[in-house]
Amino acid sequence: MEITYLTPDEHGEVEWPSFDNDRKAVVTLGAFDGMHRGHQAVIRRTVELARQHGAFSVVILFNPRPAFVHGWAAKHDGTEPTAANVDAEALTSAHERLRRMEQLGVDHVLVVRYTLAFASKSYIFFLGRLTGKLGMRTLVLGQDAAMGKGREGDVAHIANLAAATGVFELDVVDDRGPGEVRIPRDFKPEMPEQWGEPHDPLAGATKAERRAWSKKHQARAMRAWSSTNVRYLLAHGRIQDANAILGEPHGIEGVVVHGEERGRTIGFPTANLGTDVEGYIPVDGVYAGWLVDLGPASAQDGQGSMSSEVQSESQSNMPAGREESADCDAALRKPLRWPAAISIGTKPTFSEKTGLHERVVESYCITDDWLELYGHKVRVEFTGFLRPQVKFDGPDALVDELKRNVEETKRLTA
Structure with missing residues (x-):
């Protein structure tokens, strides 16, 4: 498993890596805190689809947790936590999440340092980068996933975007558990x-x-999950x-x-x-x-x-x-x-x-x-x-x- 660490610039831009131009990528993303059964279902589906289509399986891992960054900013006049501030509410470290992803057979993990500037980008802008830079052919998400500025990019909006552009497909996984x-x-x-x-x-x-x-x-x-x-x-x-x-x-x-x-x-x-x-x-x-x-x-x-x-x-x-x-x-x-x-x-x-x-x-x-x-x-x-x-x-x-x-x-x- 290859791991790439990415830090957005002051404008929230990320220098996404380029993979093999002849192979597409099946992508999922999130904080995956705890790597519970719902997370595992999403990642297993990502790996499964990538193998079916001869593509790369790619996980974009946000670290620190978005909830920690936004919560800290709300309590500290809009400033972001530094490396010295520990997220005591995180269930698992990034290291532990990476270990579990490797066990599930993921090809690439892009660890993106989550910042407020990065969070301010629209989901349309973000998905455009994933298709253009990573060659994303399929995006795999859980049922309640949301991304982009104000979490406007929910499953319904992303499904409409995928259908309208025809550039990528959306695969939604049942990650809710027993009710x-x-x-x-x-x-x-x-x-x-x-x-x-x-x-x-x-x-x-x-x-x-x-x-x-x-x-x-x-x-x-x-x-439940x-x-x-x-x-x-x-x-x-x-x-x-x-x-x-x-x-x-x-x-x-x-x-x-x-x-x-x-x-x-x-x-x-x-x-x-x-x-x-x-x-x-x-x-x-x-x-x-x-x-x-x-x-x-x-x-x-x-x-x-x-x-x-x-x-x-x-x-x-x-x-x-x-x-x-x-x-x-x-x-x-x-x-x-x-x-x-x-x-x-x-x-x-x-x-x-x-x-x-x-x-x-x-x-x-x-x-x-x-x-x-x-x-x-x-x-x-x-x-x-x-x-x-x-x-x-x-x-x-x-x-x-x-x-x-x-x-x-x-x-x-x-």
Whole structure:
């Protein structure tokens, strides 16, 4: 898979690369945050059509997320976020999305740094560039896709443009999943109060009860397969429901650092992630999951994993503008991994990078071997919610509870 990093100029113009003049391109585009089943359906269709027609499969990946850029601008007098500002709401880093795209068989990924100037271009102008520069013969989109200034380029408008010009075709994929869900507007993370995996509060509810709940929480209808829904589920400890949409366990990545080592004193040493974490951290609580050792961190990771924004900015300035990726993340092919009981908590310390309070992620690996993971980059994957964070009457009560957490983790990761 070939990856090209592109940064628009001050006018929002992009120097699109040129592919083989004798081959057309089948293109899709978006932020693809989370790479959930809906995203996978769109990308698989892109690859399928490209192979059918002997064309290139091309994914245009917007990074940072458009929602982050516009949200930041709205709160900061129209200014854009810099590489130092971390999108803590992003489900996955750009690196993780690229890894998944390679697994799906994509030929080319164009990582476009999303800017306000770029967003100001009309969808007609944008599609003209894709047909003229990339040789786009087919555009593949999900049902709710929209692009261009003011998101005016929805599926209906693009279909009319394709029919009128005859230059390209539009292929629309059903990426909605099993119906719609109701999600509270402007929801905040809320730790479950009960032990065990939380359930859908609307499961088994009557129509009247659903209406009352939606009114109380100012909920809006949204497709089941959506990044917003995954984020909402993770923010309420509903790991298994989130994983069902993602198609694999939700994970975060970071570098193991020295912690306060209190767990070591009671026989439960943990691997603690540093403050620079890639991926969306679920709500506070104790979880069952896995810890995956990706090996010693690189020189850049040693200072904390680079955010996706930093990666895009630094790599977009490479002279060639492209990199060959025979294997986006070889370390993930045959990793060392262990079942782990995972604790997440929140510090009172405020982080200027994320604009949120700092989070603490600690993983107790269930193994008889002594693990020395300091300075290693690791992936923490979540398979289920075990319990909320609570205070215990003493160390003995805490140890007894941790033992129960270990046994439940073994069951959930068997």
